[in-house]
Each structure stands twice: as C-alpha cells, then as structure tokens.
Amino acid sequence: MSDLPTVRRGQMPQMLDREAFGQRFRGRFQDPAFAPEGAAIARLEEIAWHGYQGGRKAPRTHPAGPGHADPSYALSDDWRDASERLKSAQARWADAATPSRVLVVVGSSRNDGTCPGEMSKSFRLATLAGEALTRDGVEWDLLDLSRLASEPDLHIHPCKGCASTAMPLCHWPCSCYPNHGNGQVNDWMNDIYERWVSAHGVLLVTPVYWYQAASPLKLMIDRLVCADGGNPDPTSTGGKDAARAKAIERDGWHYPKHLAGRAYGVVVHGDVAGIEGVRRSLSDWLDWMGLVEAGPQARLDRFIGYYEPYWNSHDTLDADEALQAEVRNAAQAVAATVAQLRSGAHLPPDRDLRRPRPK
Template identity: 35%
Template sequence: MKPNDDNGRLPTSERPFRVLILSGSERRQYNCPGVDSKSRALMLRMADRLPQDWEIDYEDLGNVYGRARIQSCNACVSTSMALCCWPCNCYEKGDSTEPDLMWNLDLYARLDLADAWAIIGPHNWYGPTSNLKLMFDRLVCANGGNPKEALIDHKNPEQAMALETAPEWEELSVNHLEGRTAAFFCYDDAGANEIGRDGRPRKLRHKQWFDPDREPFDDPRDAYRPLVWQCRYSGVEVPDGLWTNARSGEGRPYSEDQAEDMIHEDAFMQAFDGWTDRFATVVAAKGKAEPGRWRAFGYEPPGHRWADAKLKWRELRMRTGHAPEGSSPRIQDELGLNEDAVLSPAKSDGERLRGS
C-alpha cells in the first residue's frame, strides 16, 4: 500500500509494517544522461514484488535538473559530537541559499518511519554512488547526534565542546535509528567493454600502472562495504544475506546496457528477485522497529535568528583574527596552524596564492 505518514503517530503494534526503497544512481532522464537508471527500474520492480499490505515508500535520488541535491556533510562531528545535531541542522527545508534534498524530501523522517530500508545502486569507481555516499555522510547525526540544539544555542562550537564532556551528554548521545534493518543490492558491469584480455583498461597507455591482481577487492559487493558498516556501527542491522552484488552488461558498450537490456539478463534478474524475496522474509520475521526517544518524524526545527546573529558576530571576529578567547580557532591562529583569519572566506586559497 502507499505510505501514510500519519500512521507514524500510532503505537507500533497498531501501524502497518513499513519499508523505504532507495534508488541510488545519479542518472535521471530529466538531466544530462537523458535516460533513467537501472536502479530506478529495480526500485519499482521491488515495490511491486513486496507484500502489498505493507506501507511501501520509495525515492529515486537521481539528479533532476534544477532540483536541489543532497548537500555534503560539514563534518561538525569532528569539532564535537554535540555540535552534530539530530536531525541535521546544518541545512533546512526550503532554504534557497543552500537547498538540500535530504530536507526537501523529508528523508530523515522517512528513514525514521521505516522499519527496514532497501538500497539499490551501481558501483561508481570501486565504491557507492556520490548521492548514496552524501546521504550516508549526512546520517552521521543518527549515530549519537545531539537531539537538543537549544543546549548549544543552535550551532555554537564552544558550547558544544563543553556539552560533549558534561554528565548529561551520555543520555543524549544515542543511536537514533537503532533497531532497523538495511539491505543493499549493488551491481557492476566489470568495466563494460573497456577491459582487455589482460584485465587492464584498453585505453590505458601506461599498462604497468594498473595491476588487475591488485584491484581493491575480490568480492564486488565490497564496493558498498563502507555503507554496510556505517549501518552496523549505528545499530542498523545488515544481515549478510541481504548484502549482495550482481553483474549486468559485462563486455557491452554502455549504450547497450540500459534498463531495457538488463531485464533480459535472466541471471541478473533472478539475483535481484532472490534478494527481494530474502528481504521480505527476513524483515517480516524480525518485525517492526520501535521508534527512538528523539524522532526525526514530527520534528519541527526551532527558530534560531538570534543564535544566527551571535554566530555571525563570532565569524566576523574570526575574520579579523579575534576568535573567542580560549577557543580552538584562537589557539590554532596563535600557533599559526591554519592561516584562516581572512576577510573574505569565500575567496579560495588558489585565488589568494595568485593575488587575485
């Protein structure tokens, strides 16, 4: 059945089971590629194959021209875990300055509402797609992020660094999506028609620089290993049987390896359908996930104009070399570590080096 977000307010025992399927390819026919991805076709196939008494939510993360993209993580957590807020408060829904697809599509709430996630995507250079990597980077806040931004005046680094060592932090810093299940179906083409008989790229002139025996992994599913282990680290179960890879289009030019070609590859489609069926069996047996104490679903970001004004004043002082007394930026500035007291932070280091 179609998802009804209002069911998220019901007791767990009374709401339907819910899954979220994500297509992780960047390709959409409404941008430069001009053609939809195989992962979109697989996402829709999976939605049709799963039990129809479940709430089946899905989203294609592909790049649509003129639509917001998933903004990158700002790595607040590396300053302090308490500066990394749950759900992410680096960006906001509907913001025109830094539009963010994670917020515009309510992905934090939809991940929270789902009992299980199914993630489908191709290999991009021995790893997951950029969009999936961006999304998972932005889920660092689910792993112990601060659910009470008021305690740090929205985004004050010094207050966050103090909170991280305060007694109350232990209770606040939890895995906010723990208990759910994630499944990964990734696929590759073994280099399509670009690989020669020696296992090296045909176009490569310096053949000695590429040793096919030393490629990053033997099992191609390991391209998604970082995402799998991020889930496990955060209390989201990834059963080994629900993490798989299949191959499509090996030896063919990319133009002959589209979704309409893929559906005629019996071994590939059987692998995908088998993964879908295993997913349905495993997550049904496991059952529903209880919501966390601090939910992304139903979250209403508080206003922070006054906090923004104070942070702007902090920034202006740093630009002139007057960071807050005792702060990390002040110490780094005094030690000459970063040379980052500049009047125009948007101006690149390359421009400054060239005197432009």
C-alpha cells in the first residue's frame, strides 16, 4: 500500500527496567503464605520479564486462513475464538426460533461481597426488572458489573483509543487484550461482547457516582466502541499497523454497526444530582450504536431518598412502590419492543435514511 498517512509518535513512556518490573510482578505475592515458594516465583518472574521485553502480546497464533484479507497473517488464537463466538451469537440472535432474550446490566460497583458489605440498590432494581421480564415470558441475563470489585483478577481493561487513530484499527471484537507480554489478562469483555450480541434487548440499571456513571459501566462502554464501526478482520490492518489502518479509512470505511436493531431501556438512580445527565448520555450512546429505544417509560431517572442519609436508603427504596413499578414498566417496555422488532411490526422511521457524515 503506497502513500501511507503519517503516524504521530513520541509519547510512549520508557519500558520498565528490570527492578521496576520485578516489583510489579511480585506485588501479587506479598502474602507471607507465598514465602516458601519464593524460588518458584522468581523463576516465573524471569519468564514474564522476557515476555515483556519481547512484546509477546499473543504467543499463540495460527495463519488466518480463507475469508481474511491476508490468509497468511498469524492471527491470535484468543481473538479467533472470541470472533467465532460472536458469529455464533449473532446467528442465534437472528434466528426467529430462538426465545427473546434481554440483557440486564447492573452498573454499580457495590455488592455485599465488597468492602461495603451490602448489596446495591441497582441490583435490587435489576432483579425487579428481571422478574417482570420472566412474567412476560422473556429470558433475561443478569450482567452484574460489580463483580469487578469482588472477584480476584477479573478485569475490564481500559480502551486504548484505537478508533481515534483510525476506525479500522479498532477490531471487532477488541484485539487489544489479552496482552500476555504485559500481563494484561483475565479480561472480561469477550464474554460481555457475546452476551450483548446474544440479546434482543438491553436494559441498563445504574447509580450516579459524582455526576457520572459508575466506573465499571464506563469501562464496559468504552470497550464497546468496537461494536460501532469496528473492523471484523484484523488481517486487513496487519494487526495493529496504524498507517495501514489510516489508509483504509482514508479510502472509505463503512462503519458497520454490530449491535444495531436491539431494543434498549435505561434506569438511572441517584440521591442528589446528575441523574438526568447520565440518563441522557446513556440514551444518546445507545441511539448512536443503532439500538432502538423502547419508549419514554423505558428511559427512567429517579432519586431514591433525595438529600436523605445513605444508611437507610434501602428502606427508602422499600417504601417507594411507585419507583418499583416504574422499573417493571421499563423492563416490560423493552420486552414489548423486542417482540415488535422481531415480528417486523416495529420499523424505525429513519431506517432507510443514509447518514451524510458516518462515524
């Protein structure tokens, strides 16, 4: 490919030296119970150090094979497995014979297995929504993002912003992780991608933390950027070749919307301020990705104990039967929209309009 665009460089920090790397590696083994295995840990550290130095991001690969832009490209086994799972999930989603399924996402960081020692109100609201879906004969899948705060070595690693260099550099599913050389493993997103793709509808239930969505939800949102315009063939960009990706976008990119056509609802709750802004931003994000809003009652923002103490906020929720009913309504609205979309009765009025400025 000739006339490749310029790639700006010079920001990358220096790699860790041997001592700093060792300190990071050994940080996982500070419990005195590991002391008898010090020699074994040192051997593993040395192996990890060589992997870091050598940039062994994807140590297990095979030629991509037919159906790829470059069949000879050494494609990551991790990525190939994730991609095949998404293709299977998309086929199930499109099959009219499969039961309708709604993904209910809990955006809170809190559960009773974490430091607070108490479940979140978001979890309770999500459970109410799930019970309403069950009564409507709809399967539901609870994605509780608070597991990031309570389970060992479960991560949603941060988005690296590949799309801001060039959209084709952002692969679907994300190919940035796992990065074995950097020890960036146990990334939850491949499972989460599959659950989003499998769903005919999505209901987000989240608290407001400091005028924003909670950090687990924001991590997931950022990593879903590849669902909106992401490149399903990493071989076309030679993996992470930024110049090639820039050239592909320059010459014309079609910005595929991999999650379009699913219904959505949003439930945002808070105690002082910020609920409307978070509800609006989440709705705008889902609209942008091509999901279909399930009506005004499926876009809910409510206070639980406005300017009241935290200690009895669950009691306040117990007493707010109207809010409980509104959450059930939001779930039922999503279920009804799913049924209409799957039957062809719901046709978004702008479905045939072409975006003059796709992105």
